[in-house]
Amino acid sequence: MNKTQSSPPPASLIPMYLFTIIFVLGPLVYLLALSFMRRQGVWDVEAVFTLRNYRLIFEPVYLETFKQSVKLALVSTLAVTLTGYPFGYFMARLGPVWRGRMMFLLIIPFWTSALMRLYGWIIMFRSNGVLDRLLAYLLARLDLRHDPLRLLYSYPAVVTGMIYALLPFMIYSVYASAEKIDRSLVEAARILGAGRLRAFLTVTLPLTMPGLFSGVILTFIPSMGLYFIADILGGNKVVLVGNLIREQVMNVHDLPFAAALSVTLMALTSLLLYMYRLAARTGEIEGLI
Numbered sequence: 310m311n312k313t314q315s316s317p318p319p320a321s322l323i324p325m326y327l328f329t330i331i332f333v334l335g336p337l338v339y340l341l342a343l344s345f346m347r348r349q350g351v352w353d354v355e356a357v358f359t360l361r362n363y364r365l366i367f368e369p370v371y372l373e374t375f376k377q378s379v380k381l382a383l384v385s386t387l388a389v390t391l392t393g394y395p396f397g398y399f400m401a402r403l404g405p406v407w408r409g410r411m412m413f414l415l416i417i418p419f420w421t422s423a424l425m426r427l428y429g430w431i432i433m434f435r436s437n438g439v440l441d442r443l444l445a446y447l448l449a450r451l452d453l454r455h456d457p458l459r460l461l462y463s464y465p466a467v468v469t470g471m472i473y474a475l476l477p478f479m480i481y482s483v484y485a486s487a488e489k490i491d492r493s494l495v496e497a498a499r500i501l502g503a504g505r506l507r508a509f510l511t512v513t514l515p516l517t518m519p520g521l522f523s524g525v526i527l528t529f530i531p532s533m534g535l536y537f538i539a540d541i542l543g544g545n546k547v548v549l550v551g552n553l554i555r556e557q558v559m560n561v562h563d564l565p566f567a568a569a570l571s572v573t574l575m576a577l578t579s580l581l582l583y584m585y586r587l588a589a590r591t592g593e594i595e596g597l598i
Contacts, residue, residue, distance in 0.1 A: 340568050340571055343565055343568040344568035345358050345360070346359070347361065348563050348565050359565075362565050362566045363573075365566060365569070366570065366573060374552075375550060375573075377548065377549065378533045378534075378550045378551075381467065381532060381539075381547070381549065382528075382530075382532040382533045384468055385468055385471035385529075386529045388472050389471075389479045389524070390479060390525065390528075393476050393478075393479030393524060394521060396476075396480050396483075397479065397480040397482070398483055398487045398513075400484050400487075401483075401484050401487035401488040401490075402487070415477050415481075418477075423474065423537075424537065424541070426473070427470055427537070427538060427541045427542065428541070430466070430541075430542060431461060431541065431542070434461040434466050434469075435460075435461045436458065436461070438458075440460065441457055462544035463543070463546065464543070464546070464547060466543060467539050467543040467547045469542070470538040470542045471532050471535065474531075474535065474538060475528045475531060475532060478524060479525075480524075482523040482527060485520050486518075486520025486521070487513075487520065494516075495508050495512050522585050522588055523585075525585075526582065530578050530581060530582075533551070533574065534549065534550060534574065535549070536549050536555055539551075540552065550574050554567050557570065
């Protein structure tokens with residue numbers, strides 16, 4: 310006997326619709342409308358339609374901020390991919406016991422605040438910090454001297470912070486795809502004469518592409534807006550779009566321009582998600598949905 314699942318009654322969906330309208334759609338509509346308004350006074354806004362806020366984005370100083378944000382996102386995503394893909398792939402090939410242990414170790418850092426973990430990197434990167442003392446000790450064994458490292462408040466420090474914060478998302482995305490691979494397909498390729506590298510490129514890599522695409526999306530998009538990492542590890546030397554939005558809200562008090570920046574960033578994010586759907590031929594983010 311076939312049992313058909315009936316759709317939930319419309320009345321039961323009302324709370325979900327109300328929540329979506331009030332807390333998701335409402336703020337987005339308000340943000341979009343605010344981006345076309347004009348600043349007045351300190352915190353006030355004048356409800357006059359204008360495109361000034363979007364024209365202002367094309368000023369060289371603001372375009373340079375977007376350019377720097379995209380550059381940092383590309384560098385961080387590339388580094389996370391080169392590190393996280395092998396990690397996630399080989400984690401999927403571990404036995405159940407060690408696989409669970411590795412997943413547990415990856416989850417442990419999320420038990421503490423991201424800010425606390427980033428302040429730990431300050432101890433690592435500062436002059437006479439952990440890395441500086443370790444290098445001094447190694448060079449002293451070779452009768453060599455070195456000047457104190459200046460890693461803190463630099464571009465490499467920000468990239469390292471991005472990698473540290475976003476690496477688990479790439480690992481879990483690749484792991485979710487690699488775990489589903491039918492190993493018999495790889496064995497069949499080997500039997501037909503393909504070497505390890507060719508079997509990986511023709512069988513394993515295509516089957517794990519959805520997870521790889523998901524990891525790229527989950528890495529590239531946040532790295533453009535994680536301004537607190539640039540603040541803590543980069544000082545004022547690395548400015549992202551997120552830093553610019555916060556500056557416009559908290560210091561300049563230009564809410565319409567901050568809204569225009571946010572809408573532009575959301576448009577770029579939506580474009581990337583659409584490109585992901587075309588490339589992966591799916592609307593799901595592998596490893597999360």
